[in-house]
Amino acid sequence: MSAATLGLDGTVAWPQEIAAAYRAAGYWRDQTLADALRTWAARSGADLALVCGKRRWSYRELDARVDRLAAGLQTLGIQPGARVVVQLPNCAEWLVVFFALLRCGALPVLALPAQRLAEIGSFCAQSAAVAYIGAADAAGYDYRPLASALRACCPSLRSVILDGAQHPFIPLASVDAEPTSFAPASAAAVALFQLSGGSTGTPKLIPRTHNDYLYSVEASASVCQLSRASVYLCALPMAHNFPLSSPGALGTLAAGGCVVIAPQPSPTHTFGLIAQERVTITALVPPLARLWLEAAPSHQQQLASLDVLQVGGAPLDRTTAERITSVLGCRLQQVYGMAEGLVNYTRLDDPLERVWTTQGRPLSPADELRIVDAEDRDVAPGAPGQLLTRGPYTIRGYYRAAEHNRHAFTADGFYRTGDLVRMTADGYLVVVGRSKDQINRGGEKIAAAEVEQHLLAHPHIQAATLVAVPDQWLGERACAVIVTSVAGIDRPTIAAFLRSRGLADYKIPDVIRVVDALPTTPVGKIDKRQLRDQLTAAQAHSRRSR
Ligand code: AMP
Numbered sequence: 001m002s003a004a005t006l007g008l009d010g011t012v013a014w015p016q017e018i019a020a021a022y023r024a025a026g027y028w029r030d031q032t033l034a035d036a037l038r039t040w041a042a043r044s045g046a047d048l049a050l051v052c053g054k055r056r057w058s059y060r061e062l063d064a065r066v067d068r069l070a071a072g073l074q075t076l077g078i079q080p081g082a083r084v085v086v087q088l089p090n091c092a093e094w095l096v097v098f099f100a101l102l103r104c105g106a107l108p109v110l111a112l113p114a115q116r117l118a119e120i121g122s123f124c125a126q127s128a129a130v131a132y133i134g135a136a137d138a139a140g141y142d143y144r145p146l147a148s149a150l151r152a153c154c155p156s157l158r159s160v161i162l163d164g165a166q167h168p169f170i171p172l173a174s175v176d177a178e179p180t181s182f183a184p185a186s187a188a189a190v191a192l193f194q195l196s197g198g199s200t201g202t203p204k205l206i207p208r209t210h211n212d213y214l215y216s217v218e219a220s221a222s223v224c225q226l227s228r229a230s231v232y233l234c235a236l237p238m239a240h241n242f243p244l245s246s247p248g249a250l251g252t253l254a255a256g257g258c259v260v261i262a263p264q265p266s267p268t269h270t271f272g273l274i275a276q277e278r279v280t281i282t283a284l285v286p287p288l289a290r291l292w293l294e295a296a297p298s299h300q301q302q303l304a305s306l307d308v309l310q311v312g313g314a315p316l317d318r319t320t321a322e323r324i325t326s327v328l329g330c331r332l333q334q335v336y337g338m339a340e341g342l343v344n345y346t347r348l349d350d351p352l353e354r355v356w357t358t359q360g361r362p363l364s365p366a367d368e369l370r371i372v373d374a375e376d377r378d379v380a381p382g383a384p385g386q387l388l389t390r391g392p393y394t395i396r397g398y399y400r401a402a403e404h405n406r407h408a409f410t411a412d413g414f415y416r417t418g419d420l421v422r423m424t425a426d427g428y429l430v431v432v433g434r435s436k437d438q439i440n441r442g443g444e445k446i447a448a449a450e451v452e453q454h455l456l457a458h459p460h461i462q463a464a465t466l467v468a469v470p471d472q473w474l475g476e477r478a479c480a481v482i483v484t485s486v487a488g489i490d491r492p493t494i495a496a497f498l499r500s501r502g503l504a505d506y507k508i509p510d511v512i513r514v515v516d517a518l519p520t521t522p523v524g525k526i527d528k529r530q531l532r533d534q535l536t537a538a539q540a541h542s543r544r545s546r
């Protein structure tokens with residue numbers, strides 16, 4: 001085994017002989033993402049590539065717009081290898097900017113619209129970005145103060161380009177020039193930066209190469225059986241790895257299908273579009289899937305074309321999973337992935353029971369998985385443990401993070417996912433929790449995910465999560481935070497319900513809090529860290545005022 005090599009640009013590369021094996025097996029084809037768009041445009045020229053509001057662009061038109069913007073970016077002085085933070089809402093420009101940066105050899109850092117100065121500033125600093133490309137406003141938020149603050153605090157930033165803004169910013173529409181040719185980039189080089197999940201500290205930059213990303217996109221399109229006939233609704237924020245690459249917008253373009261862009265993922269913004277564009281497939285996180293389920297019964301007709309609903313990003317409880325197949329009348333696909341690489345899918349022809357109860361199996365035959373105990377020893381088959389993985393599209397290290405990488409990866413290059421999983425006899429993964437997402441109640445360990453599953457089976461609980469709150473005697477107590485539409489859901493009711501489902505007494509939440517909505521991460525997953533902070537602050541406040 002040879003050690004991973006640290007590239008000059010601060011990224012950790014795959015060992016040479018492993019890279020050679022991935023090429024020999026055909027996983028890495030040495031094509032860049034910008035070239036891939038050229039190939040797709042040559043193949044599907046006049047076909048519809050994307051729909052965004054009133055705009056309907058063919059593949060040829062998308063490719064031509066990318067050419068002009070790439071040339072415009074070059075005239076602004078954006079050089080090959082330069083990092084550019086992109087924070088655009090879901091819109092056609094998102095894809096044009098993404099591909100234009102790739103075409104001129106720059107590296108997009110894919111930020112989410114919900115991120116704010118602390119995060120965006122950190123991405124600019126971590127990547128020494130030369131430009132920020134955003135929107136003047138979106139979803140009722142004015143990004144101009146953020147853009148000005150960035151200019152003040154990030155010395156590397158030379159250009160701040162905003163869609164829909166004027167001086168002192170560079171209006172995106174003004175970045176335009178006659179198409180020019182660019183020196184080809186190496187497909188083995190970093191193409192873009194994804195961001196690690198926002199619920200565990202400031203996100204780290206995840207360097208994804210052309211080779212590894214394109215492979216995951218094309219293989220995902222194939223697992224999801226995308227074709228020219230596919231119409232993919234992009235409802236989650238497009239910068240996120242799931243709607244971008246699993247198979248997402250990029251996989252749809254790779255298959256010759258059409259990407260329909262929704263500005264927001266709520267039923268009001270999506271159901272009409274699904275009906276109008278005859279959408280066949282889309283991707284949601286579980287809280288949104290539950291929202292769709294509530295709205296669906298009165299809009300059944302609008303959803304008639306929907307064939308596959310992918311749900312991933314966070315645990316999906318069995319009750320909701322079953323309702324998706326019965327209420328939405330489409331197929332469910334569970335997707336368990338991470339921006340660092342590994343993606344698992346239930347397959348479209350899997351039996352329902354497997355689709356309801358597992359998070360799928362790896363995308364690639366070359367994905368290597370180990371399930372280990374606290375000492376990194378393999379657990380017995382079927383037993384739960386922490387998932388470690390490496391493979392042709394899983395990174396070997398975060399960007400410029402040598403210290404963090406020592407803990408986040410094993411010496412032989414496995415990424416420590418931090419997820420607790422078990423593997424079924426037929427090779428499917430069941431996510432049983434996060435390695436640190438447990439409550440230590442005076443020594444008794446409670447896995448949050450287990451209790452959440454049971455809470456969500458209650459017919460009147462729309463959303464639920466379990467977090468630890470500090471306790472003088474026990475160290476920690478379990479607090480269930482729930483969203484419910486009916487009055488009178490109190491602790492005794494919930495305790496009786498959980499007992500009736502066979503849950504041990506010590507796992508019954510000590511405290512129940514009813515809230516209107518749970519805080520979410522920028523992509524819509526429940527943000528436990530924020531919730532824990534809120535609860536701890538509220539507790540300290542009530543103690544002080546007592
Ligand atoms: P991120 O850091 O945002 O890329 O999130 C990746 C993490 O989300 C994974 O490591 C899992 O903890 C979680 N996750 C993603 N998909 C699923 C899923 N289908 N079920 C449970 N957890 C998931």
Ligand code: DBH
Pocket residue numbers: 241242245246312313314335336337338339340343
């Ligand atoms: O949560 C994720 O990060 C995720 C979920 C599903 C992901 O990155 C993916 C699929 O590619």
